[in-house]
Amino acid sequence: MRGAKVTDILLKYFLIFIGLTIFLFTVYKFVPIAVIKNDFPGNSIQVLGINRNIVFQYFYFLRSLLTGNMGYSNTLFYSGTVYSAVSITIPETLLFLGVTFAISYMVSYFIGIYSGTVFKTAKIVNMNIFPLLFLYLVSGLILLAVFSGILGWLPSHGILSSSSAALNGWVSSTGSSIYTTSPTNIIFIDSIIHGSSSIFLNFLKHMALPFFSLFIPTTVYLGVFISHEASIEYNKKYMRAGISRNAFMDSYTIYIKRGIRSRIFREMKSVFVIFMGGMVIVSYIFSYMNTGEFAIYSFLNYDYGIMGGIYSFFVLAIIVIIFDLFIDIINRGGRNEI
Amino acid sequence: MRYNPRNLIMGISLAFILLYILAFISDALYPSYLGVRTLSTLLAFKKTVSVIPSPPSLNNGWWRYFGTTYYGIALLPALLGSLKFDFTVMFASLGISTLAGSAIGFLANYAGGAIKKFIFYIVRIMTTAPYLLVMLLILYVARPDETGIIIAISAGWFPFNIIRYIELSEFKNSKKHSGNWWKLAKFLPYILTDMGAISGIVVIITYFGFYFKNPFVVDIGNIMYLGGNVITFLTFGAWWIAVFPLLFITVFIGFTTLLSYEIKGVVSGAEE
Numbered sequence: 230m231r232g233a234k235v236t237d238i239l240l241k242y243f244l245i246f247i248g249l250t251i252f253l254f255t256v257y258k259f260v261p262i263a264v265i266k267n268d269f270p271g272n273s274i275q276v277l278g279i280n281r282n283i284v285f286q287y288f289y290f291l292r293s294l295l296t297g298n299m300g301y302s303n304t305l306f307y308s309g310t311v312y313s314a315v316s317i318t319i320p321e322t323l324l325f326l327g328v329t330f331a332i333s334y335m336v337s338y339f340i341g342i343y344s345g346t347v348f349k350t351a352k353i354v355n356m357n358i359f360p361l362l363f364l365y366l367v368s369g370l371i372l373l374a375v376f377s378g379i380l381g382w383l384p385s386h387g388i389l390s391s392s393s394a395a396l397n398g399w400v401s402s403t404g405s406s407i408y409t410t411s412p413t414n415i416i417f418i419d420s421i422i423h424g425s426s427s428i429f430l431n432f433l434k435h436m437a438l439p440f441f442s443l444f445i446p447t448t449v450y451l452g453v454f455i456s457h458e459a460s461i462e463y464n465k466k467y468m469r470a471g472i473s474r475n476a477f478m479d480s481y482t483i484y485i486k487r488g489i490r491s492r493i494f495r496e497m498k499s500v501f502v503i504f505m506g507g508m509v510i511v512s513y514i515f516s517y518m519n520t521g522e523f524a525i526y527s528f529l530n531y532d533y534g535i536m537g538g539i540y541s542f543f544v545l546a547i548i549v550i551i552f553d554l555f556i557d558i559i560n561r562g563g564r565n566e567i
Numbered sequence: 568m569r570y571n572p573r574n575l576i577m578g579i580s581l582a583f584i585l586l587y588i589l590a591f592i593s594d595a596l597y598p599s600y601l602g603v604r605t606l607s608t609l610l611a612f613k614k615t616v617s618v619i620p621s622p623p624s625l626n627n628g629w630w631r632y633f634g635t636t637y638y639g640i641a642l643l644p645a646l647l648g649s650l651k652f653d654f655t656v657m658f659a660s661l662g663i664s665t666l667a668g669s670a671i672g673f674l675a676n677y678a679g680g681a682i683k684k685f686i687f688y689i690v691r692i693m694t695t696a697p698y699l700l701v702m703l704l705i706l707y708v709a710r711p712d713e714t715g716i717i718i719a720i721s722a723g724w725f726p727f728n729i730i731r732y733i734e735l736s737e738f739k740n741s742k743k744h745s746g747n748w749w750k751l752a753k754f755l756p757y758i759l760t761d762m763g764a765i766s767g768i769v770v771i772i773t774y775f776g777f778y779f780k781n782p783f784v785v786d787i788g789n790i791m792y793l794g795g796n797v798i799t800f801l802t803f804g805a806w807w808i809a810v811f812p813l814l815f816i817t818v819f820i821g822f823t824t825l826l827s828y829e830i831k832g833v834v835s836g837a838e839e
Contacts, residue, residue, distance in 0.1 A: 248692035363767030385802040506697035546696035
């Protein structure tokens with residue numbers, strides 16, 4: 230996508246967005262209407278235009294997706310409107326996702342650049358990315374068994390302990406392990422605003438195991454990838470010649486970073502999609518309040534979960550599309566070929 | 568004679584993979600080697616009266632080596648028996664997704680132009696969302712039984728095979744390295760990694776509890792789930808009930824990935 234215009238990139242992702250909604254609509258049409266009616270009490274199912282022809286139905290469905298008018302959810306995770314379930318969980322999801330991915334990237338970048346230039350790991354072929362998803366299950370359960378089960382240092386489930394949440398008026402519980410806080414609905418920020426160190430520490434303790442379950446596999450994978458790319462760049466002729474003549478004034482790592490930047494950005498898109506899958510797994514293992522956890526419980530409940538499942542799928546896919554769009558825009562000058 | 572560590576690693580990896588496949592065939596043909604008559608329920612592996620997991624022990628029989636899990640189910644024989652379900656689903660999903668992906672990839676290459684662009688567009692849409700969620704969405708429609716899991720995994724996985732097929736078809740190298748056998752050699756590492764990765768996905772899906780037909784299905788994910796009871800005992804310190812099942816399947820995934828990695832290295836080395 231070298232030299233692509235921003236408008237071209239926006240158009241590409243707009244078409245992907247439309248394709249995604251058509252895919253979701255296609256799957257939704259395979260669900261028996263009696264099951265969908267369960268999520269729309271009374272005559273509210275008319276919002277989906279089920280008596281219209283299939284083309285109109287798609288536009289009704291699209292409107293419901295965009296406005297969040299997706300009926301009710303009645304699962305072990307949450308009972309209420311689908312929109313409220315997602316709007317309660319999405320701030321914490323974004324915080325968890327953003328913090329964990331950013332820290333994983335920064336640590337792996339540092340390790341990768343260092344090991345790639347010092348140990349020269351060019352001969353190591355890159356790992357295949359697909360087994361990464363399973364490693365999230367492994368790291369999650371192993372960390373749970375060791376740090377919660379055997380050592381008892383960290384809590385095994387939830388985003389806050391009910392006892393500490395009950396002591397603060399600005400924290401309210403809306404279901405099993407679901408907490409809302411005012412004013413931002415992000416516990417981390419609200420505990421700082423209210424000056425509550427107990428909630429702040431309690432939140433960090435609950436976040437520790439899910440964080441490391443995602444952080445460890447992602448950092449290892451990205452670290453190996455960056456190390457490999459940095460080493461290849463380091464061993465290129467121009468780099469060897471420049472270093473031997475001291476043409477880079479000892480700041481050759483800047484040139485290595487520039488050289489590998491577009492390749493890292495491209496790989497980050499693949500890693501982020503699998504990372505999102507990992508977040509779903511980890512949030513389920515630790516009952517960590519999250520849109521991914523809501524998606525699993527929605528899909529598990531055949532009779533009262535489909536609209537919740539579709540909407541949480543849609544929201545998580547939109548996060549991926551925005552991330553890819555952002556990467557493509559800042560990587561416009563990057564070359565696709567290695 | 569020069570010692571080649573790559574050959575040794577490939578030999579060990581292949582030996583382990585074949586051992587797992589041997590266990591899978593034995594499960595299908597002769598399950599009584601595990602001391603059970605049927606592999607239709609985990610309760611066939613119930614060895615103790617107490618439902619509370621007992622820790623691993625080297626005494627009183629080989630079935631105690633990995634301890635027992637909830638319901639007194641002996642872990643080691645249950646894990647060996649679980650390969651029947653897991654590998655059946657894995658091989659079926661792998662076969663369908665590879666065939667479907669290759670066929671569509673072939674069509675895209677053959678037709679070219681707008682059709683190829685359209686197929687790429689569909690692939691891009693299918694790979695936008697986390698593929699685990701794509702599979703769960705399709706699983707919801709296909710219903711969560713053995714066939715449904717195969718359909719869901721195949722549908723979620725085949726877009727990757729379309730991309731691979733097109734990439735390999737467009738792959739051009741020296742005359743020496745451009746034949747169909749060479750392309751197959753380049754495709755083999757993907758198949759091997761997929762064997763491991765899809766096995767992992769089967770475990771993840773059943774770990775979530777997506778198997779309504781039989782709550783005691785003999786499967787590694789279900790051994791770590793059992794109606795959500797396993798996690799409770801895990802938080803009380805019964806580490807073996809998750810660590811051994813994870814270790815058991817991770818060894819297989821690890822060796823398939825390692826073999827794939829080494830074959831990729833051999834192919835890349837030969838090209839250079």
